[in-house]
Amino acid sequence: MIGAEHFLIVSAILFAVGVTGALISRNLIMIFMAVEIMLNAANLAFIAFARIHGDMSGHVIVFLTLTVAAAEAAVGLGLIMTLYRRRGSVDASKFNIMKW
Amino acid sequence: MEALNLNVIVFYLAAGLAIAGAFLMVWQKNPVASALYMLLSIVSQAVLYLQLDALFVGAVLIIVYAGAIVTLFLFVIMLLNLRGEDLVNPSAGPKRYVKLIISGVVGAELVYLLVESTGIGTHLTKLDSAIANFGDVKPVAELLYSKYLYGFEITSILLLVAIVGAVILARREPGEN
Amino acid sequence: MNTVLPLIVLFPLVGFLINFLLAGKLSRKLVGIIGSGTVLISFLLSIKAFLDLTALPADARIISDTLYNWMAVEGFSVDVSFLLDPLSAIMILVVTGVGFLIHVYSIGYMAHDEGVGRFFAYLNLFMFSMLTLVLASNFLLMFVGWEGVGLCSYLLIGFWFERDSATEAGKKAFVVNRIGDFGFLLGMFIIFWNVGSLDFQTVTALAPSAFAIGGTVITAATLLLFLGATGKSAQIPLYVWLPDAMEGPTPVSALIHAATMVTAGVYMLARSSALFVMAPTTMMVVAVIGAATALFAATIALFQNDIKRVLAYSTVSQLGYMFMACGVAAFGAGVFHLMTHAFFKALLFLGAGSVIHGMSDEQDMRKMGGLKKYMPVTFITMLIATLAISGLPGISGFFSKDEILWQAFSSDLGHPALWFIGMITALLTTFYMFRLIFMTFFGKERMDEKTKSHLHESPKVMTIPLIVLAILSIAGGWIGIPKLFFGATNFFEHWLEPVFAPAQRILHSSEAHHAASTEWGLMAITVTLSLGAFALALRFYLKKPETVTRLRESFPGVHRLLYGKYFIDEIYDRLIIRPLHFFSIFLWKIVDVLLIDGLINGGAFLVGGVSRVMRYAQSGRLTSYVTVFTVGVALITGVMLLLGYSIGN
Numbered sequence: 001m002i003g004a005e006h007f008l009i010v011s012a013i014l015f016a017v018g019v020t021g022a023l024i025s026r027n028l029i030m031i032f033m034a035v036e037i038m039l040n041a042a043n044l045a046f047i048a049f050a051r052i053h054g055d056m057s058g059h060v061i062v063f064l065t066l067t068v069a070a071a072e073a074a075v076g077l078g079l080i081m082t083l084y085r086r087r088g089s090v091d092a093s094k095f096n097i098m099k100w
Numbered sequence: 101m102e103a104l105n106l107n108v109i110v111f112y113l114a115a116g117l118a119i120a121g122a123f124l125m126v127w128q129k130n131p132v133a134s135a136l137y138m139l140l141s142i143v144s145q146a147v148l149y150l151q152l153d154a155l156f157v158g159a160v161l162i163i164v165y166a167g168a169i170v171t172l173f174l175f176v177i178m179l180l181n182l183r184g185e186d187l188v189n190p191s192a193g194p195k196r197y198v199k200l201i202i203s204g205v206v207g208a209e210l211v212y213l214l215v216e217s218t219g220i221g222t223h224l225t226k227l228d229s230a231i232a233n234f235g236d237v238k239p240v241a242e243l244l245y246s247k248y249l250y251g252f253e254i255t256s257i258l259l260l261v262a263i264v265g266a267v268i269l270a271r272r273e274p275g276e277n
Numbered sequence: 278m279n280t281v282l283p284l285i286v287l288f289p290l291v292g293f294l295i296n297f298l299l300a301g302k303l304s305r306k307l308v309g310i311i312g313s314g315t316v317l318i319s320f321l322l323s324i325k326a327f328l329d330l331t332a333l334p335a336d337a338r339i340i341s342d343t344l345y346n347w348m349a350v351e352g353f354s355v356d357v358s359f360l361l362d363p364l365s366a367i368m369i370l371v372v373t374g375v376g377f378l379i380h381v382y383s384i385g386y387m388a389h390d391e392g393v394g395r396f397f398a399y400l401n402l403f404m405f406s407m408l409t410l411v412l413a414s415n416f417l418l419m420f421v422g423w424e425g426v427g428l429c430s431y432l433l434i435g436f437w438f439e440r441d442s443a444t445e446a447g448k449k450a451f452v453v454n455r456i457g458d459f460g461f462l463l464g465m466f467i468i469f470w471n472v473g474s475l476d477f478q479t480v481t482a483l484a485p486s487a488f489a490i491g492g493t494v495i496t497a498a499t500l501l502l503f504l505g506a507t508g509k510s511a512q513i514p515l516y517v518w519l520p521d522a523m524e525g526p527t528p529v530s531a532l533i534h535a536a537t538m539v540t541a542g543v544y545m546l547a548r549s550s551a552l553f554v555m556a557p558t559t560m561m562v563v564a565v566i567g568a569a570t571a572l573f574a575a576t577i578a579l580f581q582n583d584i585k586r587v588l589a590y591s592t593v594s595q596l597g598y599m600f601m602a603c604g605v606a607a608f609g610a611g612v613f614h615l616m617t618h619a620f621f622k623a624l625l626f627l628g629a630g631s632v633i634h635g636m637s638d639e640q641d642m643r644k645m646g647g648l649k650k651y652m653p654v655t656f657i658t659m660l661i662a663t664l665a666i667s668g669l670p671g672i673s674g675f676f677s678k679d680e681i682l683w684q685a686f687s688s689d690l691g692h693p694a695l696w697f698i699g700m701i702t703a704l705l706t707t708f709y710m711f712r713l714i715f716m717t718f719f720g721k722e723r724m725d726e727k728t729k730s731h732l733h734e735s736p737k738v739m740t741i742p743l744i745v746l747a748i749l750s751i752a753g754g755w756i757g758i759p760k761l762f763f764g765a766t767n768f769f770e771h772w773l774e775p776v777f778a779p780a781q782r783i784l785h786s787s788e789a790h791h792a793a794s795t796e797w798g799l800m801a802i803t804v805t806l807s808l809g810a811f812a813l814a815l816r817f818y819l820k821k822p823e824t825v826t827r828l829r830e831s832f833p834g835v836h837r838l839l840y841g842k843y844f845i846d847e848i849y850d851r852l853i854i855r856p857l858h859f860f861s862i863f864l865w866k867i868v869d870v871l872l873i874d875g876l877i878n879g880g881a882f883l884v885g886g887v888s889r890v891m892r893y894a895q896s897g898r899l900t901s902y903v904t905v906f907t908v909g910v911a912l913i914t915g916v917m918l919l920l921g922y923s924i925g926n
Contacts, residue, residue, distance in 0.1 A: 001105075001108070001224060001226075002105075002107055002108050002111045002224075002227060003220065003224025003225045003226060003227065004152060004224070004225040004227065005214070005218045005220045005224055005225065006111065006115075006220065007111075007115075007148055007151075007152060008214045008218065009211055009214055009215070009220075010115045010118065010119065010148065012207060012210035012211045012214055013119050013207055013211065014118060014119060014122055014141075014145075015206075015207065015210060016203050016204065016206055016207025016208075016210065017119060017122040017123050017126060017203075017207075018122065018126075019202075019203040019206055019207070019907055020123075020126050020199065020200055020203040020204075021122075021125065021126030022903050022907075023199040023200075023202065023203055023900070023903055023904055023907060024126065024127075024196050024199050024200070025126065025900075026900060027131060027182075029131050029134075029173065029176065029177060029180075030126070030128075030131060030134055031899070031903075032173075033125060033126075033131075033134055033135065033138055033173065034125075034126055036138070036165075036169065037122050037125070037126075037138070037141065040141075040142065040145055040161075040165075043145075043161075044145055044148060044149075047148075047149055047152050047154045047157065048152060050152075050154070050235075051152040051153060051154070051225060051227075051234075052218075052225045054231055054234070056234070056235065056239055056240055056243055057243060057247070057248075059154055059156065059157045059235060059240045059243075060240060060243045060244050060247075060248045062154075062157050062161075063157060063160060063240065063244065064248070064251055064252070064255050066157075066160055066161065066164045066165075067255045067258070067259060068255065068258065069164070069165075069169065070164055070168060070169060070259075070262075071258050071259050071261075071262030072262070073168075073169045073172055073173070074172070074262050074263070074265075074266040075262050075265045075266055075269065077172055077173070077176045077266075078265065078266040078268075078269030078270045079269055080176065080180075081176060081179070081180070081269065081270055082269050082270070084180050085272075090180065090182065092898070092899040092900055093898055093899075093900060095897075095898075095899065096896065096897035096898050097897060098895065098897040099895065099896055099897030099898075100892040100893060100895045100897075199904065202904065202907055202908055202911060203907065205911045205915070206907060206910060206911045206914070209911065209914045209915060209918060210914075212918065213914075213918065
């Protein structure tokens with residue numbers, strides 16, 4: 001027997017996988033993709049809760065989140081491009097000008 | 101009988117693919133492969149959306165992520181043409197597993213929290229007891245254009261800003277080769 | 278704004294702004310014309326306001342004009358509004374009238390001074406503040422004027438700031454006045470706390486229900502207000518600043534430190550008469566302090582040699598008279614003396630200024646003498662003022678002084694002892710004033726040849742104000758001739774009656790039935806003794822000057838005490854100023870430098886040290902930040918789960 005609550009657990013696991021990606025990756029593009037996964041995990045939780053409560057507000061929020069994610073991807077990838085052009089690398093461990 | 105319910109089979113299949121795709125995505129050196137695994141994960145999640153009667157949003161997910169965002173990622177990866185040391189994921193070795201444990205703890209805590217507070221096993225929200233029109237375009241649109249109109253309008257401004265920002269960032273400055 | 282009241286206040290301000298902002302750009306002549314002209318306009322407007330007031334029926338003589346609401350919060354509202362009643366009408370006439378004459382005089386007196394623009398700017402600012410003070414319809418606005426005149430007093434005493442003594446005197450006046458102002462403020466707070474308003478009319482109307490007669494609260498409030506008055510009006514114990522204030526230019530002494538500002542305390546007492554009569558203890562304190570100040574200052578004036586200092590102590594003494602009158606609930610008599618005193622004391626100061634001007638800035642009377650033939654106009658006008666202050670029957674000072682003495686004797690709150698002190702003061706006054714006249718205008722010419730060759734009568738711009746004031750000093754008292762003389766009602770007191778009616782109702786005073794013969798008798802005693810004092814001064818300082826020296830040698834202690842002004846300044850220095858000084862040094866060196874600076878610098882040093890260690894956490898690497906962040910999330914979530922938090926239910 002499967003209920004909407006099981007989807008929440010899937011979302012939690014997805015989120016943890018996203019965190020793993022953000023932690024272990026050094027490639028900025030990979031980190032960025034991991035963040036997208038975390039965002040999607042939250043979306044899945046929204047959808048599941050909408051189903052549990054019978055309220056479609058969750059759907060609207062997901063819709064808005066997707067818009068934000070699209071905007072974020074555009075700007076974020078633009079930043080990575082600029083960074084690569086300037087420094088010739090997308091390795092996060094090579095950017096430490098904020099070091100003490 | 102119950103166990104062989106189609107819903108159950110589809111759920112485990114889709115959930116497994118979504119998690120496996122995500123995991124393979126992060127456990128990967130090559131960004132191109134990563135992006136493709138991400139695509140797999142997203143499509144599987146869209147299946148989960150459909151199971152939750154979120155037809156419209158599931159469709160939007162496929163269109164926006166598979167159609168736009170992943171494509172954008174692939175474009176950038178290919179544009180940068182990464183190779184050699186850039187492809188090496190240097191946090192290999194024991195460090196990598198320590199970090200896996202940290203995120204594992206976060207995930208375990210989240211799962212525990214959800215299991216505790218939703219009471220899985222006592223009162224499940226059955227998936228076959230669907231509400232009419234739930235998740236269709238029309239009711240979502242009605243909400244979007246009434247209750248959440250303000251947020252919707254703000255989002256449109258955000259998109260505009262993002263477009264301008266992306267153009268400014270991606271432009272080559274004069275004198276740059 | 279539908280009356281002329283705001284304009285009366287406004288014109289001197291306009292004069293101030295023009296002279297202040299264009300200082301040094303206008304010619305000397307124009308500066309004087311603007312300075313005096315604006316005050317003249319105020320004077321003319323005051324006459325108009327006065328006539329408007331007389332046109333009203335006797336019991337409704339109140340014109341008020343609210344400009345705007347100054348501040349309003351829950352339960353507290355103060356307007357910028359002006360109130361013209363018989364009392365303030367007299368005050369504005371005196372202030373603008375005498376003020377105008379002194380402004381004109383200043384044109385001549387300050388003709389050769391560098392800072393004439395600044396001088397007239399300050400004088401006009403003073404007029405503005407003083408008019409605000411007397412026309413204010415509530416305590417708070419009055420306090421604004423009160424502080425304003427204090428500021429102008431400070432600026433004008435220290436007008437010749439290149440002289441150390443002048444700046445010191447200015448500071449002294451300012452600091453001493455602060456003590457009084459503090460009392461005024463506290464008194465005002467108590468009144469507001471109990472009545473819920475600061476408006477004069479409201480306070481007067483509500484006072485009988487808000488306070489218990491003779492209660493602690495009203496006594497405290499009125500005593501604090503009186504403390505304010507002692508500061509501004511130079512009464513014991515805060516009189517010490519006024520003699521030093523003579524460092525300022527002489528017109529300033531005449532305007533601020535004789536005719537107008539120093540009477541603000543008396544005005545304030547008269548204004549809040551309904552409050553004061555509810556506190557018999559305060560009334561007694563006021564009367565006693567007034568009488569004591571009158572006598573005390575008069576004795577000091579006996580042996581001063583600086584012509585302006587004699588007049589300064591005389592002012593303190595005469596102000597004591599006014600307070601004595603207020604203390605026996607004879608507010609009308611006090612205000613009457615305030616007015617006549619404004620005339621003759623302004624005249625005395627201006628005359629003294631004329632003498633100093635002619636004597637090439639010499640103020641020591643021992644170096645004067647025989648000036649009568651060089652400065653006839655100054656001599657005659659000063660003689661008239663001296664006769665007025667000494668109380669020659671028929672001249673203004675006689676009527677007002679006699680009225681006060683009679684009230685001190687006969688009023689319900691009066692006492693024969695008060696009358697006795699007042700009488701002694703009166704004859705002392707006669708003595709020292711004629712000593713001044715004799716030493717200055719009669720006898721041998723003791724100045725050096727150079728000064729003598731420059732001796733001259735002052736220009737017309739200075740003598741004409743003297744003449745006008747002399748006429749006022751003679752005739753000014755005729756509007757308040759007591760009933761005793763012609764059986765006609767005392768016009769002046771009748772005019773003020775509506776203002777003091779609330780106070781009189783609280784007192785339930787019955788018309789005292791003293792026989793007219795008593796009044797005649799007391800008057801005769803005073804006049805006779807004053808004549809004796811005159812004869813004594815004549816003998817000591819004109820006929821046989823050697824007797825003074827002999828007396829001085831016979832009683833060296835007394836002379837030293839009086840000449841040294843009872844050494845009050847020295848006592849204050851030892852008792853108050855030095856301990857405060859040492860305490861301030863302690864606060865500076867120990868508390869401020871060592872403790873507070875130490876704490877702050879120590880704190881900064883600590884933060885710096887900790888930061889030096891903590892900064893190693895800033896690796897600048899994205900991955901390590903994310904790791905630390907995630908560990909933090911895991912820990913906090915874990916702790917909250919262990920503590921039993923959960924979502925939802």
